[in-house]
Amino acid sequence: MLDLTNFDLSSIPVKRDMIEAEKVAHVQLQNPLEHALLVLTKTGYNAVPVLDLNGRFCGIISKSDIVEAMFGIEQIEVDKLYENTVEDVMHSDVPTVSEHDTLEKALHVLIDHSFACVLNQDDEMIGIYTRREILKQFRNEFYEQQSK
Template sequence: MAKHMDLPNLYETGIDDLVISAEKVAHVQLTNPLEHAMLILIKSGYSSIPVLDTQYRLKGLISQPLILDSILGIERIEFEKLSEYVVEDVMNTEIPCINEKDGFFKGLKLSIDHPFLCVVDDEFIFKGILTRRALLKFVNRYLHESSVR
């Protein structure tokens, strides 16, 4: 019975150990041309990436579909718009987000509808991302360890 004490209490578990730090996350800035954002998205292989201001505050998300939608004309794809528009013109400002102080269960609940959550501090400074994959790996390990004991 004492071995169950080794397992973390999920209600008290934070997300800090599961967060991929901002330094390791591909991102763009508000004033970057769409062409730059498209290159970052393609090279990184991510479906969407965070948009930050010059103080590293989270401002939105940009994705390939948002970019492509913005350059679709009536009769053709208007590739010249990739250098005319900036990220701020087309980004999504509805951001799946969690505070770095929030707990595991809030992250788990929010991740149901999103492949990743942006992690911010109280000033909305971008701290990294919390992926659904990291949360599920943690749950899997927790359940496996609790069933073994």
């Protein structure tokens, strides 16, 4: 049985285990939807961060956002992939965490999202924190307790 009474979620900083921004697939506001769909398809991700030209976080775009944008009244309108930009269909109201937040806050965000963008004080994305990282923390705590 995993005993989490001594596992202090409020003492582990998000920044310690985040994936650095340089390693994160993303798109920019003015990219056409075609480009975003290619990035999502080639990486295998369902969603990626959207950044402006200065690296500031603007939102998230997903495959389902793009597909939904292509639906016309009676048919799928593939031309919308070339006519619309990421900014037209992205979601900007997504939760983020700051570089100073702890695993406790990230846990609350990641209940409903597969990743959270980690922002600095200037809203620049410095990385992402994923559900996978949270699960690894719990796994490591479990194995640590098993070895005692």
